[in-house]
Amino acid sequence: MRDVLLTGKACEAVRRKGPDGRLLYDAVVMDAPPTGRVSRFLNINTEVAGLARFGPIFTQSQAVMRVIRSPETLVHLVTLLEEMPVQETVDGVTELRAAGLPVGGVFVNMVRPPVLDEAAVLAAEGDHTEELALALADAGVGTRPGRGGTRRTVPAATRKLVGPLLAQGREHAARVLLEREQRADVQALKLPMYELPLLGGGVDLGGLYRLAAALKEQGAA
Amino acid sequence: MSSTTAKKAGQAAAGQAASGQAASGQATALRDPLAARQLDVDALIDDPETAIVVCCGSGGVGKTTTAAALGLRAAERGRKVVVLTIDPARRLAQSMGLTELDNTPRVVKGVNGSGELQAMMLDMKRTFDEVVLAHADPERARQIMENPFYQSLSSGFAGTQEYMAMEKLGQLQAEGSWDLIVVDTPPSRSALDFLDAPNRLGSFLDGKLIRILMAPAKVGGRSAMKFLNVGMNMFTGVLGKVLGANVLQDVSTFVTAMDSMFGGFRERADRTYRLLQAPGTAFLVVAAPERDALREAAYFVDRLETDRMPLAGLVLNRVHSTGAPQLTAERALAAAETLESPDQDDPPASPSASTPSATASTTPSTAPATPPSTPETISAETEVLAAGLLRLHAERMQRIVRERRMRDRFVSIYPDVPVVEVPALAGDVHDLDGLREIGERLNNRH
Numbered sequence: 001m002r003d004v005l006l007t008g009k010a011c012e013a014v015r016r017k018g019p020d021g022r023l024l025y026d027a028v029v030m031d032a033p034p035t036g037r038v039s040r041f042l043n044i045n046t047e048v049a050g051l052a053r054f055g056p057i058f059t060q061s062q063a064v065m066r067v068i069r070s071p072e073t074l075v076h077l078v079t080l081l082e083e084m085p086v087q088e089t090v091d092g093v094t095e096l097r098a099a100g101l102p103v104g105g106v107f108v109n110m111v112r113p114p115v116l117d118e119a120a121v122l123a124a125e126g127d128h129t130e131e132l133a134l135a136l137a138d139a140g141v142g143t144r145p146g147r148g149g150t151r152r153t154v155p156a157a158t159r160k161l162v163g164p165l166l167a168q169g170r171e172h173a174a175r176v177l178l179e180r181e182q183r184a185d186v187q188a189l190k191l192p193m194y195e196l197p198l199l200g201g202g203v204d205l206g207g208l209y210r211l212a213a214a215l216k217e218q219g220a221a
Numbered sequence: 222m223s224s225t226t227a228k229k230a231g232q233a234a235a236g237q238a239a240s241g242q243a244a245s246g247q248a249t250a251l252r253d254p255l256a257a258r259q260l261d262v263d264a265l266i267d268d269p270e271t272a273i274v275v276c277c278g279s280g281g282v283g284k285t286t287t288a289a290a291l292g293l294r295a296a297e298r299g300r301k302v303v304v305l306t307i308d309p310a311r312r313l314a315q316s317m318g319l320t321e322l323d324n325t326p327r328v329v330k331g332v333n334g335s336g337e338l339q340a341m342m343l344d345m346k347r348t349f350d351e352v353v354l355a356h357a358d359p360e361r362a363r364q365i366m367e368n369p370f371y372q373s374l375s376s377g378f379a380g381t382q383e384y385m386a387m388e389k390l391g392q393l394q395a396e397g398s399w400d401l402i403v404v405d406t407p408p409s410r411s412a413l414d415f416l417d418a419p420n421r422l423g424s425f426l427d428g429k430l431i432r433i434l435m436a437p438a439k440v441g442g443r444s445a446m447k448f449l450n451v452g453m454n455m456f457t458g459v460l461g462k463v464l465g466a467n468v469l470q471d472v473s474t475f476v477t478a479m480d481s482m483f484g485g486f487r488e489r490a491d492r493t494y495r496l497l498q499a500p501g502t503a504f505l506v507v508a509a510p511e512r513d514a515l516r517e518a519a520y521f522v523d524r525l526e527t528d529r530m531p532l533a534g535l536v537l538n539r540v541h542s543t544g545a546p547q548l549t550a551e552r553a554l555a556a557a558e559t560l561e562s563p564d565q566d567d568p569p570a571s572p573s574a575s576t577p578s579a580t581a582s583t584t585p586s587t588a589p590a591t592p593p594s595t596p597e598t599i600s601a602e603t604e605v606l607a608a609g610l611l612r613l614h615a616e617r618m619q620r621i622v623r624e625r626r627m628r629d630r631f632v633s634i635y636p637d638v639p640v641v642e643v644p645a646l647a648g649d650v651h652d653l654d655g656l657r658e659i660g661e662r663l664n665n666r667h
Contacts, residue, residue, distance in 0.1 A: 082648075082649065083310075083312075083648060083649040084310045084649055087310065087311060112616075122602070122605070122606045122609075128603055128606060131599055131600065131603045132603055132606060132607055132610075134599055135560065135599045135603050135604050135606075135607040136556065136607055136611075138560075138599065139556040139557075139559040139560045139607065139608075139611075140552075140555070140556050140559060141548065141552065141553070141556045141611070142548070157547075160545075161545050161547075161548055163544065164543065164544025164545035165545060165610040165611070165613075165614055166610065167544055168543065168544070168545075168610065168613055168614060168617060169606075169609070169610050169613060171647060172613055174647050174648075175647060175648075178647070178648055202623065
C-alpha cells in the first residue's frame with residue numbers, strides 16, 4: 001500500500017501545475033528501496049491495475065504507470081565500489097530492462113581520491129622502510145617540533161610508526177585492486193557513469209552541496 | 222534504569238552522526254573506548270540450552286554473513302545446526318549450496334569437526350503455499366493458489382517475507398532434527414519489521430475487513446456480488462465503487478476458500494512469537510558503527526526488553542582499527558602537507574650540507590645508532606609515499622574516532638548489553654573459509 005502511495009505521490013508531483021498553469025517542478029527525484037526490490041516497487045502499479053480492472057484505483061494505477069514508463073523518467077542506480085553492491089546493480093539493470101523500465105545512469109558513491117592509491121600501490125611493492133623512516137622524521141612525525149633541520153638518525157618513536165603505516169598502505173592497495181575490478185564491472189554495463197567522492201567527516205549540508213557540484217560538473221544534472 | 226524520556230533522548234543521541242565534529246576542530250586523539258561487557262559468542266553457541274539464535278538488525282550490516290558464520294562455527298564445534306538465510310549474496314549462496322530452490326535445508330559440504338551444518342534460503346511464496354496446503358483440502362487449496370489476489374499477496378505484499386521467515390522457523394523447530402537453529406532476518410530499513418510485520422499480515426488475513434467481505438457470502442449461501450449490487454452492506458457498496466467490483470470478487474473468493482484457515486494465520490504467528498520468548502532463544506542484534514544501524518539496534522534492544530525476549534548481545538561489524546593510534550590525524554596531515562610542499566629554506570637532506578667542521582671531526586663510532594646504510598637523500602618518490610601513507614592514516618583515524626563515538630554512545634545508554642566488535646574485512650565473504658575467518662574474529666578478545 002505504501003509503495004503505491006509513494007509512486008502515486010511522485011507522479012502527482014510530476015504533473016502538478018503552479019498558479020501560472022505551467023508545470024511546477026523541472027524535476028522530481030525519488031529515493032527508492034534497495035536495488036533488489038526496485039522493479040517490484042515500480043511495477044506495483046501494474047499489479048494493482050491487474051487486480052482492480054475498473055474504478056478509480058485502476059485509472060490511477062494506469063496514470064502512474066504511464067509516467068513511470070515515459071521517456072521523461074529514468075531509473076538511476078547508486079552503488080559502491082564493493083562486490084555485493086556492484087553485483088546487485090548489475091542484476092538490477094537486467095531486471096529493469098526485462099521489466100521494460102527506463103534505465104538511467106550508475107552513480108558510484110563514496111569514491112576515495114586517487115592520490116592515495118599511488119602511494120598505496122608503491123607501498124605494496126618493494127621495501128622502503130629506512131628511507132621512509134627518514135622522510136617521516138624529516139616531516140616532523142614522531143619528533144618534537146622545533147628540532148627540525150636535517151636528520152641522520154631516526155627517533156624510536158618515528159621508527160615505531162613505519163610498520164603500521166606500511167601495513168595500512170598494503171591493506172589499501174588490496175582495496176584499490178578490488179575497486180578497480182568493480183569499476184570495470186560497472187563500466188561493462190555501458191551506461192553513463194558518475195562518481196561521487198567520499199565525504200570523510202560524514203554527510204552534512206556543506207557536503208551535500210559539494211556532491212551536487214560534482215554531479216553538475218559531470219553533466220549528471 | 223533511566224526513565225523513558227531520558228532513554229528516548231539518549232536514543233536520539235545514539236543516532237546522531239558525528240558530522241561536523243571533525244570540522245569543529247575537536248582533536249582526533251584516541252581515548253580508550255568506554256568499557257563494555259564482552260559478548261562471549263563461543264559460550265553462547267556451545268551452550269546446549271541455546272536452541273535458537275536470531276540475528277536481527279537493519280539491512281546492510283552483515284546479518285546474513287554473521288548468521289552463516291555462527292552456524293558454521295557451531296557445527297565445527299560439534300552442534301547439529303541449521304541456518305535459515307533470507308537474501309544471501311550470490312557467491313556465498315553458491316558456496317553453501319543454497320542455490321537449490323526447494324525450500325528445505327540441505328547439508329553444507331566442507332564442514333570440519335564433529336557437528337553438522339545444513340542451510341537453506343527462504344522462499345516466501347513456497348512457504349505460503351505450504352501453509353495453505355497444510356490446512357485446506359486439495360480442491361480449496363487449488364482455488365486459493367490460483368486466485369490472483371493470493372498470488373499477489375504471497376509473492377511479496379509488505380510483511381509476507383517477515384511472516385514466512387517466522388513460519389519457517391516454526392516449522393524447523395517443530396521438525397526437531399537440529400539442536401541449534403540460526404535465523405537470518407529479512408533486510409529492511411526498520412529492524413523491528415521482523416517482529417511487527419507478521420502480526421500485521423496475520424491480522425489482515427484474519428481481520429475485520431475480510432470478515433465484512435465474508436459475511437454476505439455466508440448468509441443464505443448467496444454470493445458477495447449480489448450484496449454489493451444491492452448495497453445491503455453500505456461499507457462494501459462504497460468499497461466496491463472505489464476498488465472495482467472484481468477486486469472484491471477475487472478477495473471474496475479467496476476468503477471463502479480460506480474459510481477453514483481462519484484464525485489460523487494469527488494463531489501461527491502468535492505461536493512462533495511465543496517460541497521467540499521461550500528460554501533457549503537468543504537474539505543477537507547486528508549493527509555497524511554507523512548512525513542508522515545503531516539507531517535501529519537501539520530500538521530493537523528496547524523492544525526486546527518490552528516483549529520479554531532474551532537479548533544475548535550486540536555484534537558490531539566492520540570496525541576499523543590501527544597499529545599507530547598514537548599518531549593523530551592532525552599530526553599526520555600536517556606532516557603530509559610538509560612533505561608535499563616544495564622546499565623553501567631547508568637545504569636538501571644530505572650530510573654534506575651540515576657543518577663541514579663537525580663532519581670532519583666526528584668519527585663513525587660517536588654517531589648514535591645509525592643503520593649501516595643511511596641514504597644520503599630522500600627521493601621524491603619516498604616523499605610521495607610518506608605523504609600518501611600519512612593521509613591514509615589520517616583518514617583511518619578520523620573514521621575510527623567517528624566509529625568509537627557511535628559505539629560509546631550506544632554503550633553509555635545500554636551498559637548491560639554485551640558487545641563484540643568484529644574487525645572490518647578487506648573484501649566480501651564468498652566461501653566457508655571467509656565464514657571461518659569471521660567466526661574467529663567474533664571470538665577474539667580485544
